[in-house]
Amino acid sequence: MDFQPSETRRMLADSITRTLAKQCDYERRRAVAYEEPFHDPALWDALAELGVTGALLGEDKGGFGGEGFDIATVFEAMGGALCPEPMLGQLMGLSVLADAGADCEAALAGEERLALAMGEPGGGSGLEPPETRARQADGGWRLDGRKSVVWGGGSAHRLIVSAAHESGMGLFSVRAEDAAVAPYAMIDGGGAAEVSLDDCPAECLIADGQAALDRAVARGQLALCAEAVGVMDHVQGLLAEYLRTRKQFGVPLSKFQVLRHRLIDLCVELEQARSITLKAADALDRAEGTRAVSMAKALVGQAARQWSEEAIQLHGGIGMTWEAPVSHYAKRLVMIDHQLGDSLWHLERVAEAYKAA
């Protein structure tokens, strides 16, 4: 048993953190995250250069990472700086490409950006079976349907699209220029897109795609947990600093017992979130991986909401402003629970095990 990160991962985390400190400080992040293209292509390239994209797959697939702890390392470091780069789509897209035995080289190098187009309109969890249809025509495939809130969809070169066909659910590759992609900013920064597929040419990656999709989604869920841990960790610093320096009624806020205890309750939840994310990273590729990831996402989702709301509340009016970094961190924490199944969704999945007597 050893809770120390490996030397390689520690170095990767450090170099991501250093790069983001330079190229994604608060000012720059605010400027980039809400204006098209909702990320910074130069920063993307810099991260790819550091090996971030390469760390998302294992050596047998051409990368040099790919384990749960690699994914967690990357996303926790990105969360600490609230980095809006569309790495989640890259992670899930690479997972599918690798499972399909497709060429991953350009994506691993970061030269090609991927997005996973899975959710559809209607306001469900985004994890329902697709209504988008795929059919064979002229020796190739054609897709019809609409994909919704595709994270990083606006800046992706290639979309990995889930679609129903005659004999199941397949995963398809679509060149961005072949689809109608309407990008927009998200409320917590970063970009997403609505994607309309109208007789859209596609390449079939995996005809029977459920297992590959599940694997990609589990990786994404783990990534979001790790990102949330990184965000909370950063907010912990902001909050402690604020309580120590801000005065009210002539004394620092850190002297008010109610605020002290509430901060401690938050810290306890952060440590719990950290632990359960480790557990999910460890279990990711084992049989119990699905349930472990759901346990993590359920716990982290709730911890993140508590952190978000308390961070704003304890900052008072300041925490309500766009100007204050804490408000953007707080938004991200809540919105993470809107991605890839919220805490209720995951608790339900955790609870399924109780049924089998």
Added chain:
Amino acid sequence: MDFQPSETRRMLADSITRTLAKQCDYERRRAVAYEEPFHDPALWDALAELGVTGALLGEDKGGFGGEGFDIATVFEAMGGALCPEPMLGQLMGLSVLADAGADCEAALAGEERLALAMGEPGGGSGLEPPETRARQADGGWRLDGRKSVVWGGGSAHRLIVSAAHESGMGLFSVRAEDAAVAPYAMIDGGGAAEVSLDDCPAECLIADGQAALDRAVARGQLALCAEAVGVMDHVQGLLAEYLRTRKQFGVPLSKFQVLRHRLIDLCVELEQARSITLKAADALDRAEGTRAVSMAKALVGQAARQWSEEAIQLHGGIGMTWEAPVSHYAKRLVMIDHQLGDSLWHLERVAEAYKAA
């Protein structure tokens, strides 16, 4: 709109409170509530004398109350003194007798004690359909089965028993001496009993008994809510007094901001519990009564748990002792949620309304 209790009800509440202050002080209550017969027959008679039993039915049934507010008045006052008299069984039993058009006189006068034998072994909510069977024999009825945790069952002269028969669920009257009644104390004081019915002679009160049982149960649920409000109200006094007088680290506990705020959160919940109980009392006999009572029991059940746990915690070690009155109040608050459907059960019933689109 008028939130003042009527003069009659105010006087009834005052006289119950005065009587209990004399005949059911902390010492006496502890001595009585855990030793057979788990209540004080002299106190029972005194309460009946005051009109408490009579207040449980309307004038058309021979009583002089019977409305939701009458029931709430009686049980809130009894809750304030943690009175262990088996009045809940009397209330529900009278409701059934009245619906059956049976003679209520002795029970209204308090000379006959009633208990409603409804729940059965197995650990459900106690509100499931009975497995106890009723059959006709020799011109009368015979019952077979076991009734469980019958509140006040050990001191009742007559049991009102729910049982399944050929054409539905009926309510039956059983003389206590005809059944095998095994009484015991409950963890929060007061008595209950296991009742074995083995070819037990019975009188059929209502052959199609569901509606009457539902009415009786709704009255009981309201009574429990009002009792909890009475208990919380008393604990509020105990807790405020304790915080003001007990010192720690040289200052009264009331100076610690964390404890101050937690007391206030409790007080807010108490006012909410008071309000929703008023609402349930008001709606009891109207169409929306069932849902209103469930709303009350759901909210009160949760408020009561919070009050119980916080009252113990804020009292520290003292709150953990049998000697301290607060521990018995705290137990009652939690155990009220074990009677006639807990907060989860009632929330489910409240939520049913959302289904109908």
Added chain:
Amino acid sequence: MDLSFSEADQRFRDEIRTWLAENLPAEMAKKVAAGDELGKADLEHWHALLNEKGWLAGGWPTEFGGAGWNPVQRYIFEEECCRVHAPRIVPFGINMLGPVLIAFGNQQQKDYYLPRILNGDDWWCQGYSEPGAGSDLASLRTKAERDGDHYVINGQKTWTTLGQHANRIFCLVRTSAEGKRQEGISFILVDLDTPGIEMRPIRLIEGGHEVNEVFFSDVRVPAENLVGEENQGWTIAKYLLEHERTNIAGVGYSQEAFGKLRGLAQKLKRDGKPLAENAMFATRMANVECALEAMRLTNLRMLMEAQARGDAGSAPSMLKIKGTQIRQEINDLARRAMGPAAAPFPSELVAANIPHPAPADHSRSAHSYFNNRKLSIFGGSNEIQREILAKQMLGG
């Protein structure tokens, strides 16, 4: 004990309901229902409609052009307005300054300002909070120094809601450094056209422009603009805060939000069945509905008590704590219901004419959730409200 409204109250409710059905512009109601921000013109139009009917200042005595309603009537009016998604009355003139002038203003001030509030000639905003003061209002440092017939104001105010629409501001200023901090404060009216005033927007967490900072540099204000006596401002400030808290529980708004949530949960599907039938989601809805129904009665109980006693006591603090918890929980469920579709920045889809991925009239769910985090902070944070209640119950 009688929980039903009196016949007179019922008739009052019917009258309000009928009038609203006939007079509330449908476009306006639609915007309110969708949680869109209303522009200045909309709000002024709504004020004008109400004023014409004599209902704009429900709580003012009739002699000043108000409706003279009692608290229960005002509650009913709010409930009915919320039910049909009427805009909220802008409170700064009507519910804050108006009552202050009626209680503390001189005849001239009443005669001049009160009609202008009703007519819409003046749009007031509030100059109370200061940066760095937070909940500690008495620590304010904006100074007003007497210079002949004028006060010269220097300093900074913040969190000035809708100041961008206003032409006047009422301010708390420090006129003396002597004695206790509370004793050197005065209440003064300032024309925003006066030289030396600058108003800057503060963008809020969700991106909206709702509040402002106001900077004062040697702003000369006629001494006659003082309300009450010099250094009497703290009494006025507390009086105003009390009035600000009318209907602080926001029961009507929560009812409106809960109704929307209920509809949304029936419309949206999760894993193939309506969200309203997801046991966990439905349970959380049920929980907040119970709390809201209780709050409605708690609010009415406290209104009646205040009416009988002539003083709200500590009730507003209790109503604020629970009322904001309820609204925020409803907001939380509404944004949660939307799943990933809660994420798009609301204005962007509209601007780009992109069809919203979920029911469009709920597209601002996350926006409202974040914006309404303010409820437990502004106007005296919930922590401050707990302190007020604790002081009353346990002493200092």
Added chain:
Amino acid sequence: MDLSFSEADQRFRDEIRTWLAENLPAEMAKKVAAGDELGKADLEHWHALLNEKGWLAGGWPTEFGGAGWNPVQRYIFEEECCRVHAPRIVPFGINMLGPVLIAFGNQQQKDYYLPRILNGDDWWCQGYSEPGAGSDLASLRTKAERDGDHYVINGQKTWTTLGQHANRIFCLVRTSAEGKRQEGISFILVDLDTPGIEMRPIRLIEGGHEVNEVFFSDVRVPAENLVGEENQGWTIAKYLLEHERTNIAGVGYSQEAFGKLRGLAQKLKRDGKPLAENAMFATRMANVECALEAMRLTNLRMLMEAQARGDAGSAPSMLKIKGTQIRQEINDLARRAMGPAAAPFPSELVAANIPHPAPADHSRSAHSYFNNRKLSIFGGSNEIQREILAKQMLGG
């Protein structure tokens, strides 16, 4: 990063597991599983079995007869014991006094007392808390005055757990009124047979006799019974509290309780289907299972850190807060699962030979729930733990 136990640890676990399977008396395990209180004889028997194997004092160095286990091994031992419902080792001699004597005792004390703890010759209890002191341990007032070769003790101790079984008590006493309160405290060993000592039971909320008050009137104790130097007691007290907190998270106990809860929820029916399939109940179970699984790793992470650093730091406070919340939530669900059948006073049904209305091995669910409210109070309340953590993070 590697979350699996080392091969050596795995072998260690197997060894423990095998031994437990062969040696833990079935009757004893059954009682523990049902939450029954174990009598003195049972506990002494269990200690004797463990001592024979050399595992009674897992944390003591081997030179003193301990097993010399590291924290991870001790964690594994606890987890395995809980898994099969082994009794808890009575901590007062093994986990509290033993480490103190090893660190602060003189040779004579070590030679005499340590073997007696292992052999079961002595049953120790704790004289720390006093009435009126609560969490403020340093305010203790029980006095020990030097009189020749003796100390004369007067005062009162309370919350003395299982004192009714003990023949000796270790006490914190005030030996000086000079200086800071912490500076006048000493640590002394007292034979409970000494004249002037009276022990009275305190009945707890659920009716059980688990703790006691101890009264001292002119109790003469040989001066050689002092551990460490006079007035050095505060250092020893803190050292002891640190050791008391070994495995403070109670992960093994919570796992055991959760396993029971899971079984119960599958056995019991509510409205015709297993409680485990009631979405709301199952969700609360899932929630606490997530927290427990996280806690297990948090605990191990902090154990490893402490091991590397040689000092537990503030970890025990964090583990205590969350660990007790988890256990109490499991207890809450277990009593809730029982519905009305949670109500019977546990001993009464057994005494009267009345069949229990629900699974009999869960008949003490409400009893355990109430008894375990102590977890967040005794041994430094969770409020005190938050203060410890806050002081470290934010300063005084």
